[in-house]
Amino acid sequence: MIIASFSIAAIAGIIVLFGDVNSDPAYQVLASTALIGVFSVAVFCGVVLVGKRWQTFGWVTVTVALLTLLWCLRLVWGEPSWDEPTVEVTATACVVTAALSVASLLLLLAEHRIRAVRTGLFATLGLIGVGVVMVLMPVWGLELDDFDWYLRTAGVIWILAALGIVVLPVLSFALKNAQPLPADAAGPRLSPAAVHHIETAARREGISPDALIARVLPSDTEPRQ
Template identity: 40%
Template structure:
C-alpha cells in the first residue's frame, strides 16, 4: 500500500510582508501627513488668536499689543496659504503643494522678524533694509499666487473648457508674478509705462480666469449625469471561478472566455430540431 503524499504547506506571509504589500499604506500615510499639517496649522493659529485676545484685555495702545495682533493676523493668513498647499498632498501635483507650504513658512518667518526683531540695523543701513523689504514683498506675492494656484489645481472636471482655461490661467498668474517681481527689484522698471500697462492687463486676465474657470467647472459638474457603476464580482464568486478554473486545468480568464464563447455561439440546424 502506497503512502499518501503529504500536500505541501503553503507559507503564510509574515506581518512585515503583508504591511509592505498593503496597497492602502500610501493612502494612509498621505492622510496622516495631511492630518498632521492641519493639526499644526490649527494649533498655531489658535495660540496666536488666544494671545491676541489676552493682549486686547489689557493695554490696547501699547506696542506689545500691536505686535501680538499683527502676529495673529500674519499667522492666520499664512495658515490659510499652508492649508491650500496641503490640499494637494497625495495628488500628482503634490510637489506644488509642498512648495506652497515652504513659501508660507518663509514668508511667516520674514514677517515675524520685521514685526518683532530689528532687521533695519539702524538708519544708516538703508540698502539692507530695502533688500529685506523687497524679499518679504516677493515671498508674500509668491505665497499668495501659489495658494490661489493650489486651489485651481483641485478642479476635477476635465472638460474642454477647463483643459484650455486652466493652463492659460496658471500661465497668466505666472506671467503677472514675474512682471511684478521685475518692477519690485528693478527700480527703472517703474518708469516704463508700457510694462506697467501690460502688467495690469495680465493681472486682470488672471483674475478673470481665477473666477471663470472654477465657476465653469462647478456648472459643468452640476449638469453632468453620474456614470453608472460597473458591475463587479463578489469575492466569493471570484473564489468559485478560480476553483473551477483549477479543476479544468486552465486560467480563470481562459475559462470565462470559453464559457462566453459557448454562450454566444449560434446553434446549428440539428441543435434546433
C-alpha cells in the first residue's frame, strides 16, 4: 500500500512537471506528491514494529501519520478557515508524527540483550517526549516566565535526544559484534565432505553415524579396546 500510493503520487508529479507548472492545480499535485512521500516514510517506520513486542506503538504511529497526511492534504486541496487553530493543529500533528516515527525505529532496540542499550533507549525516548511537549507549548500560546531559558533548556534536551538517536544504533551494533561466540560455535566444525564420509561409512556398517563415532572414538569415561 505504501509503495503503491507513493508510486501513484510520484507518477502524477512527473506528469505535472511536463505540463504547465505555473498553475494552482500543478502546485497542489506537487505538494501532494511531497506530502505522500514524507508520510509514507512515517508509515513505514510504524510498520517495522508489526509482529514485535511493541507493535501497538507501531500501529499508533501509522494511524497518526495517516491522519496527519489527510489533514495536510485538506489544507492543500481545500479552503480551510484560518479562524480555526490551523497552524497549531498542523504543527502539532507534524511534530508528533515525526517523534513517533523516530521512536518506532528506536524501539527495534527494545529487546537488545545488553542493558546499557535498553537503558539508553528509554532515556532517549523520554527526552524525545519532553522535547515534543516543550516545542508545542509555545505553539499553543502558553505563557512562559523566562522564554530565553526555556529555549536553552529545550535546546539541551533535543541535543541529548539527537545524541541518543545517533549513538544508540551504532553502540548496539558495536556491542553486538563484540560479544564472544558461544563455546560450541567458536571451535572448528566438520566440513560437509567429512560429514558425508561418516554417514556413508555408517550406512556400510549398518549403524547410525553416532554409533560409528562412538565405536571409533570412545569417550573418556569408556574403556578403550
